[in-house]
Amino acid sequence: MFANQLWSTDKESRIQFNMAQQRIRDPLHNLIEFKVTGDDELERTLWRVIQTRPFQRLRRIKQLGFSDFVYPGASHSRFAHSIGVFHTARQLMDVVRTVDGRSETRENRALAAALVHDLGHGPFSHAFETVGKRLGLKLADHEHVSDLLIRQGQVADILNNELGSGFAIDVADMVKKEGRVTVHNAVVSSQFDADRLDYMRRDRLMTGTQHAAIDFAWLIANLEIASLPTGVDDEQTGTVDTFVIGPKAIHAAEAYVLGLFQLYPTVYFHKTTRGAEKLFTELLVRIVTLAKNDSAAQTGLPDRHALIKFAINPDDLDIVLCLDDAVIWGALSLMSEAKDPLVSQFATRLRDRKLYKCVDVRARVSHEFDPESKGEAEHLAKIETCCARVNEKLTEWTKANSEDIHRVLIDEAERSPYKDDVGSLGRINVRTDGNNFVDLKQRSRVVASLSDFKLSRAYHDCNDVDAGKTIDSIIEGEVEACR
Template identity: 60%
Template sequence: MAIQRVRDPVHNLIQFDTTNSEIERVAWKLIQSRPFQRLRRVKQLGFSELVYPGATHTRFAHSIGVFHTARNLMNIVQEKAPEKQETSEKIALVAALVHDVGHGPFSHAFEAVGERLNLKLADHEVMSDELIRNGEIAEILNNDIMSGFASNVANMIKKEGRITLHNSVVSSQFDADRLDYMQRDRLMTGSQHSVIDLAWLLANLDVGQVAAGIDETKVGSIPTFVIGPKAIQAAEAYVLGLFQLYPTIYFHKATRGAEKLFSEILVRLFYLVRNGDIQNTGLPKNHPLVRFANDPESIETALSLDDAVVWGAMHLMIDSEDPVLSSFSDRLLNRKLFKCFDIRAEITHRCDPHNSRDPDSLAKIEKCCASAVLKLQEWQKNEDRIMPRILTDQAERRPYKTNGVGNGQTEQINVRTDGGELIDIKQRSEIVNSLSVFKLNRVYYDDSQKHYLEEIQKIVYGEID
């Protein structure tokens, strides 16, 4: 074998030296495995292409990009670390490559279904752990590198065992995963938000020791990436850039609305299958979704699921006798989404029209939003009908998470001051410190039913008066 090359829209040329590098030869072999090839059929951003037509990139491309980024970060580790730890370096690089191998169809939207139906293998972390420790990936790692290597990789992804600097490559504020998807998602959606100065950040990335322990009790220190004093502004832009991806892309109202329809389709499908009513689903008995509904603990069955399988199923379910499967499949296939009523925006406008954000106004907004959502959900439940009248949605995203003493400090951005001290960027940056949590409360409804909107407005505005 020679040099294997992948053309990538973010990193340009990604090379694998399968002759002179053991880890790159193994990585290339992992890429050819069935679990990894399945990621070609799982889009990175799920239904975001309904809003951003260019967002058709896959978990496959992202995972290769993460491996490439991890190699660049490993150069910093090798330069800054007091001694070379070849085995830990290999574990971290493989972990970066296979960290997303367990994602199901439409990625995080499938996990939401799993939470509702208690499907263990819908959780991509659980599925990834199973695939890495057992089966084809485990055989490659244990046979081509060393016995037990697959478990070491899985443990690093789960943050189990001794924490070393190499863990920061896989999981930290500046890990390879985040550094790739921030660039990739922005590029492929065409968004002009979230520009980061990656070259300057990496040039000023250093290694420092932060406190480790349990809760607030210090029991030692662990190494992690830290930012030098010259990159404060670049780090601020990084925090802001990551935060801006959520309201503009990940939490876009149309994307979330599509995810809600998708969830209702799968929940209804599983209900029918488990109640012996397969004939009304429009799917054959041997369809992957039907088999997974009947045997959700099977790794082999879960491996047969991807975006293409679900899209194909929707074409069949359009002709289903079940109104939910038929109507919602048609809506997703032809982008006839429910309309969105932004509960929080309406309440905020009426409770705090000048955006003063005083404590009393903020408290009233939170109380009204919570109460309105509960009453809307009660209204939905009160009518005994198969077809949902409304679909409610709630989520929030903190711009920057801070933690107490413990391994959580590797999730902070630690800045080295001119005096050599390490402090959290929130203490150093007024911009980061001033950022507030982004929250959403929405309800989706069929706009052909005008009285639905009237009832929604009556409930929401009734909370304000």
């Protein structure tokens, strides 16, 4: 009898414990827990935010867009990333408390901001933003949409009702980097913010790349809080508390900078991923343009399709919430039968992964002017000039020789491995043994020697022999002209 009563009590305790928290099994962080009963009002509220339509939509938006064309495992969502950022923010908050103590209101704002910072991303994320910039569509800007979704609607109602009137506005301001800046802002936006610390490790894990490994545990163990001067140029306007690293973590910080930089050429700027993004961008630009010009019938999509509705009413936030990766993938078969040749061909190419062939313009030009990769200023200047002239000539040629479909797609991008020109908050500060703070570049020859990563590429149909020969001819001609 006693044993049965004991078992019953233990079972009831387990049930109560399970009801007291919700757990998410995450491939990076393992168990992420939310206390949904008891005194933890914040986590109970944020769990409700996760159940809202805007947040659940992030399940249908992949973190890395078309990267699974290259890395099949890279199908993780912005939903998983956002929850991972929240979990990482809780770990960073432990660092903050060692110096600042417990400031519940500011902590709550930062943790909420970490969770909802990505709400506004559209289908295929940054490629969708490129479409928005080309066509002047405000609601294609993920930061703008995130701001709206946090300040109004379901998310705002839950935050304000549970955590106090105006809480949603405070969270939106923190995401937008507005309002009073405290050390808690560093959790949301800094060189060591929760967003970057999650996506670097998550993207590496899910792609399977062996580059970009960081010693997260050692970095966290050596993160400190310091009051650093702010201002413009040499004029100090005030101070702000933010994250710095101790002297024992210099090598870990080097690996952190290198890891982020390595992700760009190997993952984010991979030629295949970028090639798919170029096709996607031109496809959506044509869809929106046709729909706005009363030619939606040319797209193969019905009038009630979310893409057509967005094209006609691009300022309707509710329509934007209907857009996600699944909507695009589901529409490709319809668009492949479109009357418009570009829509039909590009939709078919994306559906079947029949992408344009890539010609690495910069690699070929660099080989001509700097075959030993010495990086001398004279050679680098010629490379820049030549690449710019090649792109200019290719743009002119494709405009003159493309009727319905772009025969050459040009891709240019640049990424700095480490930015140190935006004041003390924009760089990694290292505490010296004498308790001074210096830029990581001053302590690391590795970081100081890094140069910007730049790409210049041209894409064309592999069956378009004339376009391929034209690209080769223009590159050869401009190399000779720049010698």
